[in-house]
Amino acid sequence: xxxxxxxxxxxxxxxxxxxxxxxxxxxxxxxxxxxxxxxxxxxxxxxxxxxxxxxxxxxxxxxxxxxxxxxxxxxxxxxxxxxxxxxxxxxxxxxxxxxxxxxxxxxxxxxxxxxxxxxxxxxxxxxxxxxxxxxxxxxxxxxxxxxxxxxxxxxxxxxxxxxxxxxxxxxxxxxxxxxxxxxxxxxxxxxxxxxxxxxxxxxxxxxxxxxxxxxxxxxxxxxxxxxxxxxxxxxxxxxxxxxxxxxxxxxxxxxxxxxxxxxxxxxxxxxxxxxxxxxxxxxxxxxxxxxxxxxxxxxxxxxxxxxxxxxxxxxxxxxxxxxxxxxxxxxxxxxxxxxxxxxxxxxxxxxxxxxxxxxxxxxxxxxxxxxxxxxxxxxxxxxxxxxxxxxxxxxxxxxxxxxxxxxxxxxxxxxxxxxxxxxxxxxxxxxxxxxxxxxxxxxxxxxxxxxxxxxxxxxxxxxxxxxxxxxxxxxx
Amino acid sequence: xxxxxxxxxxxxxxxxxxxxxxxxxxxxxxxxxxxxxxxxxxxxxxxxxxxxxxxxxxxxxxxxxxxxxxxxxxxxxxxxxxxxxxxxxxxxxxxxxxxxxxxxxxxxxxxxxxxxxxxxxxxxxxxxxxxxxxxxxxxxxxxxxxxxxxxxxxxxxxxxxxxxxxxxxxxxxxxxxxxxxxxxxxxxxxxxxxxxxxxxxxxxxxxxxxxxxxxxxxxxxxxxxxxxxxxxxxxxxxxxxxxxxxxxxxxxxxxxxxxxxxxxxxxxxxxxxxxxxxxxxxxxxxxxxxxxxxxxxxxxxxxxxxxxxxxxxxxxxxxxxxxxxxxxxxxxxxxxxxxxxxxxxxxxxxxxxxxxxxxxxxxxxxxxxxxxxxxxxxxxxxxxxxxxxxxxxxxxxxxxxxxxxxxxxxxxxxxxxxxxxxxxxxxxxxxxxxxxxxxxxxxxxxxxxxxxxxxxxxxxxxxxxxxxxxxxxxxx
Numbered sequence: 023x024x025x026x027x028x029x030x031x032x033x034x035x036x037x038x039x040x041x042x043x044x045x046x047x048x049x050x051x052x053x054x055x056x057x058x059x060x061x062x063x064x065x066x067x068x069x070x071x072x073x074x075x076x077x078x079x080x081x082x083x084x085x086x087x088x089x090x091x092x093x094x095x096x097x098x099x100x101x102x103x104x105x106x107x108x109x110x111x112x113x114x115x116x117x118x119x120x121x122x123x124x125x126x127x128x129x130x131x132x133x134x135x136x137x138x139x140x141x142x143x144x145x146x147x148x149x150x151x152x153x154x155x156x157x158x159x160x161x162x163x164x165x166x167x168x169x170x171x172x173x174x175x176x177x178x179x180x181x182x183x184x185x186x187x188x189x190x191x192x193x194x195x196x197x198x199x200x201x202x203x204x205x206x207x208x209x210x211x212x213x214x215x216x217x218x219x220x221x222x223x224x225x226x227x228x229x230x231x232x233x234x235x236x237x238x239x240x241x242x243x244x245x246x247x248x249x250x251x252x253x254x255x256x257x258x259x260x261x262x263x264x265x266x267x268x269x270x271x272x273x274x275x276x277x278x279x280x281x282x283x284x285x286x287x288x289x290x291x292x293x294x295x296x297x298x299x300x301x302x303x304x305x306x307x308x309x310x311x312x313x314x315x316x317x318x319x320x321x322x323x324x325x326x327x328x329x330x331x332x333x334x335x336x337x338x339x340x341x342x343x344x345x346x347x348x349x350x351x352x353x354x355x356x357x358x359x360x361x362x363x364x365x366x367x368x369x370x371x372x373x374x375x376x377x378x379x380x381x382x383x384x385x386x387x388x389x390x391x392x393x394x395x396x397x398x399x400x401x402x403x404x405x406x407x408x409x410x411x412x413x414x415x416x417x418x419x420x421x422x423x424x425x426x427x428x429x430x431x432x433x434x435x436x437x438x439x440x441x442x443x444x445x446x447x448x449x450x451x452x453x454x455x456x457x458x459x460x461x462x463x464x465x466x467x468x469x470x471x472x473x474x475x476x477x478x479x480x481x482x483x484x485x486x487x488x489x490x491x492x493x494x495x496x497x498x
Numbered sequence: 499x500x501x502x503x504x505x506x507x508x509x510x511x512x513x514x515x516x517x518x519x520x521x522x523x524x525x526x527x528x529x530x531x532x533x534x535x536x537x538x539x540x541x542x543x544x545x546x547x548x549x550x551x552x553x554x555x556x557x558x559x560x561x562x563x564x565x566x567x568x569x570x571x572x573x574x575x576x577x578x579x580x581x582x583x584x585x586x587x588x589x590x591x592x593x594x595x596x597x598x599x600x601x602x603x604x605x606x607x608x609x610x611x612x613x614x615x616x617x618x619x620x621x622x623x624x625x626x627x628x629x630x631x632x633x634x635x636x637x638x639x640x641x642x643x644x645x646x647x648x649x650x651x652x653x654x655x656x657x658x659x660x661x662x663x664x665x666x667x668x669x670x671x672x673x674x675x676x677x678x679x680x681x682x683x684x685x686x687x688x689x690x691x692x693x694x695x696x697x698x699x700x701x702x703x704x705x706x707x708x709x710x711x712x713x714x715x716x717x718x719x720x721x722x723x724x725x726x727x728x729x730x731x732x733x734x735x736x737x738x739x740x741x742x743x744x745x746x747x748x749x750x751x752x753x754x755x756x757x758x759x760x761x762x763x764x765x766x767x768x769x770x771x772x773x774x775x776x777x778x779x780x781x782x783x784x785x786x787x788x789x790x791x792x793x794x795x796x797x798x799x800x801x802x803x804x805x806x807x808x809x810x811x812x813x814x815x816x817x818x819x820x821x822x823x824x825x826x827x828x829x830x831x832x833x834x835x836x837x838x839x840x841x842x843x844x845x846x847x848x849x850x851x852x853x854x855x856x857x858x859x860x861x862x863x864x865x866x867x868x869x870x871x872x873x874x875x876x877x878x879x880x881x882x883x884x885x886x887x888x889x890x891x892x893x894x895x896x897x898x899x900x901x902x903x904x905x906x907x908x909x910x911x912x913x914x915x916x917x918x919x920x921x922x923x924x925x926x927x928x929x930x931x932x933x934x935x936x937x938x939x940x941x942x943x944x945x946x947x948x949x950x951x952x953x954x955x956x957x958x959x960x961x962x963x964x965x966x967x968x969x970x971x972x973x974x
């Protein structure tokens with residue numbers, strides 16, 4: 023890793039060359055590099071925090087002058103109790119994950135002594151553009167090395183001293199490992215993003231980690247594939263049959279446990295007959311938590327008639343724009359729908375295809391909803407806030423994707439891999455097969471390289487044993 | 499399906515709405531639509547061939563006038579013996595493939611009564627832009643319906659009558675099925691491609707099926723993800739240890755069995771010590787097949803010294819551009835390399851990351867090559883012409899992708915799907931878990947919805963049975 027003054031083209035070329043070497047390192051070599059980074063950052067804590075203090079001082083001045091938001095200053099601070107240790111632990115957590123590359127995920131016998139395998143491999147070179155949080159550099163470096171990808175990291179100017187300190191420590195740490203230092207390129211020059219986004223010959227995937235504006239700019243500017251999400255407009259459809267206590271618990275969590283999260287609830291759709299039964303109590307609970315409710319006419323009049331005058335006075339009228347807005351705040355839009363189909367149509371038209379939920383006791387209603395909603399995550403009877411790589415069991419995430427290809431929803435290490443098709447043969451050629459020639463066998467072979475595949479029957483004998491056991495069980 | 503005068507925006511919106519309905523149809527409903535299309539096209543053969551004859555007449559005139567190539571005229575002709583029947587059979591073949599959607603590909607127990615499933619689903623709306631072949635419309639329609647995707651098809655002007663006839667028949671056939679006719683949109687207006695490529699709000703994936711120029715135009719013009727390949731510059735690295743008969747057989751197949759194919763061999767890299775041993779005989783065989791050999795200085799002088807004067811006189815000097823060219827013709831560039839690393843570096847820098855092969859008896863050399871080459875397909879001891887969906891056992895393919903994300907190499911039905919994350923819970927919420935709260939279980943559950951997963955042990959009892967059997971075997 024180098025804090026570089028090279029041009030964007032040179033940066034991208036160096037990363038590409040580095041990626042070739044990184045891609046063929048063993049699991050042990052990549053894990054050893056993560057250990058080295060962990061140890062060096064643990065040893066260098068004072069140095070990093072001193073640099074971070076400089077960034078904080080500048081940021082506090084800017085915040086006092088009104089040119090920087092207080093929440094951004096908060097995100098900059100690496101000195102908060104536990105934050106540095108969390109960053110360090112994150113590196114170890116990534117090291118402990120199963121190696122996502124060199125896994126055989128499909129295998130076919132094409133003919134005798136002619137096998138086709140699908141083997142996972144790194145994507146190549148990632149471009150990660152992020153805003154304030156300086157700990158992201160350690161997190162992303164760990165994910166990139168673990169998955170065998172080179173990464174170009176472009177950080178925000180507010181955290182430049184912290185970045186420089188972390189980068190210098192990681193760079194020294196890598197020097198003693200098998201991972202070439204070119205695999206991690208730190209770019210801090212201000213005006214290079216546009217030029218980096220042009221390096222589609224050398225960069226394979228761009229991951230913008232930041233606000234809506236950054237993501238839209240990146241998506242509109244580059245021909246490099248972009249992984250991420252611009253908006254998180256999440257909805258929940260409340261059916262009249264769902265118990266009020268459970269509904270309240272879920273909706274309060276979805277709206278208030280972290281309103282600034284992309285998985286926070288922004289729209290509540292309410293089945294007509296729930297307006298007078300469960301909605302009033304849920305609305306009361308939301309108002310008590312300080313949530314502003316922007317209601318369509320039907321829900322507004324139903325609530326006004328049922329809430330006490332103080333609460334009723336807090337209700338607001340929703341405008342049409344409220345159903346296309348990511349509030350990221352203590353605000354919830356409420357809309358009445360007559361049918362399941364109306365709820366589905368509204369969500370498919372107005373949600374950002376991130377995460378949407380239904381609350382109902384009816385299995386058939388839920389199944390129709392889960393099948394028809396075109397979003398990366400769809401839930402039955404739980405909170406939209408579940409959408410998170412750690413909660414999904416991925417260990418960590420590089421972000422949440424609302425893309426329709428490659429990787430959708432929370433993206434873990436698997437989303438940073440692709441595969442290659444490998445054929446091993448003995449001089450068989452294409453012209454021998456087909457009309458009048460040899461026939462393809464196309465026999466699916468078991469793959470047993472991953473732990474979840476460990477208990478796949480490996481041959482006909484093992485299959486027979488499973489068959490017999492299952493037949494015996496069915497008989498018992 | 500409708501031959502439409504609607505605007506590109508209207509076409510894209512209609513396809514999007516159609517895709518919502520198609521996505522929730524059952525396997526049987528989608529398969530029934532394929533049967534209906536098959537029957538209608540079988541019954542309408544005379545009508546289609548009459549329309550095709552009009553296209554052919556116009557094309558033959560254009561060819562005589564020099565404005566159209568003879569090979570394009572050939573690709574237009576649906577009346578060639580067996581071609582119409584192959585088109586019909588293709589629809590039945592797609593119908594018989596396993597349903598690629600609604601498959602559970604991963605399942606995790608997050609907590610009691612809280613499960614996360616990854617379930618395959620259609621991508622949404624595909625835009626397929628293709629050139630002459632009119633049979634593609636039937637093929638792509640079948641693939642789209644089978645995978646639950648709506649498709650906008652933009653055909654070439656040369657086959658407009660054939661397209662209109664096929665479209666009208668398919669449209670009538672779909673009217674009696676559950677598949678909404680809006681799911682297939684045929685666009686023939688000439689100048690709409692640029693506007694279609696702007697509909698990224700409604701179109702999820704673009705697949706250009708045509709020459710290099712078309713693919714590059716599409717990739718440079720749209721922010722819609724593009725699946726495909728612009729070039730097919732395939733290489734083979736010949737090691738000195740590989741027997742000459744097998745090498746000749748493989749290289750002749752790779753270069754001459756279909757030189758216009760994207761998987762045809764364009765560059766032969768030769769280990770230095772093979773210049774005087776196996777290369778001369780291989781070169782002789784290639785020359786006899788009419789292949790022009792463009793040789794670097796070392797291979798040129800080695801061959802000149804060893805071939806008979808007549809053959810030697812046919813050899814050509816390679817220029818640097820010959821190692822970045824897709825010849826699509828009876829031309830082969832030959833380059834001498836001193837080491838495996840040089841071969842790998844050359845291929846990673848000059849191939850189009852489509853398909854590259856090594857010919858060697860050494861397992862360690864082969865493994866290094868297969869690991870280090872960054873291409874969608876990498877082969878050991880076989881011909882690059884193997885890169886094909888049918889040969890890989892996919893039944894059919896929508897194209898070959900050199901993308902680094904989503905789908906790589908020959909793309910079958912699986913490449914037209916993505917997944918959604920489904921959580922089914924009982925009012926558990928995010929704030930209950932983590933620091934001080936409940937712990938996630940994150941227990942991997944078996945998925946048994948697909949045939950290849952049929953012999954995965956389903957529970958601890960079955961795992962134990964496999965363990966015991968394996969231990970017994972090891973003991974025997």
